Amino acid sequence: GQNIDQPTEMTATEGAIVQINCTYQTSGFNGLFWYQQHAGEAPTFLSYNVLDGLEEKGRFSSFLSRSKGYSYLLLKELQMKDSASYLCAVTGGNTGKLIFGQGTTLQVKP
């Protein structure tokens, strides 16, 4: 079967660092996406990891360990606008099918 787990909710303080974890068990794993979704809006792409290691993109970084079925999204210098849902999704095979986790709702407080 396919299973993706993320924490349901997280709270952090403006200016701080937060790490959102994602563990997965899927067949035919190809890569892992992170998307950000603000309430009432469509998901927007943050990162894509295929190989093990850390990918840094400004304030956001994403890490993948294929052997452990584990990824995390690291958000630095948190801003109020980072309050959103963060979705972990895996893709396998040569298709456009994404399997999403339930999403982590992050609340940034002043």
Next chain:
Amino acid sequence: KAGVTQTPRYLIKTRGQQVTLSCSPISGHRSVSWYQQTPGQGLQFLFEYFSETQRNKGNFPGRFSGRQFSNSRSEMNVSTLELGDSALYLCASSAGTSGSNEQFFGPGTRLTVL
């Protein structure tokens, strides 16, 4: 380049009716995927179309169907609507043939079934 567009943005239907949603992908994109998003189940994959062929299908009943036209525009249809079909329906397009391509999401169609 225009983004993914979906019409209509909002829709209210009653049980037993049917509905057709439309998605226009980014120009040049050949893959269109459909997802259902509900508070309880999160984002769930419905199906994917590539070059007018259904390439992959999720675990939804046969009441959910779709198609893709030669210009890559896609439609999905839900027949005999049920209350539980109330959801945000998102479509996403991607450029290439590999599942590793980033999927760009449209704004979604919010369907309410009364």
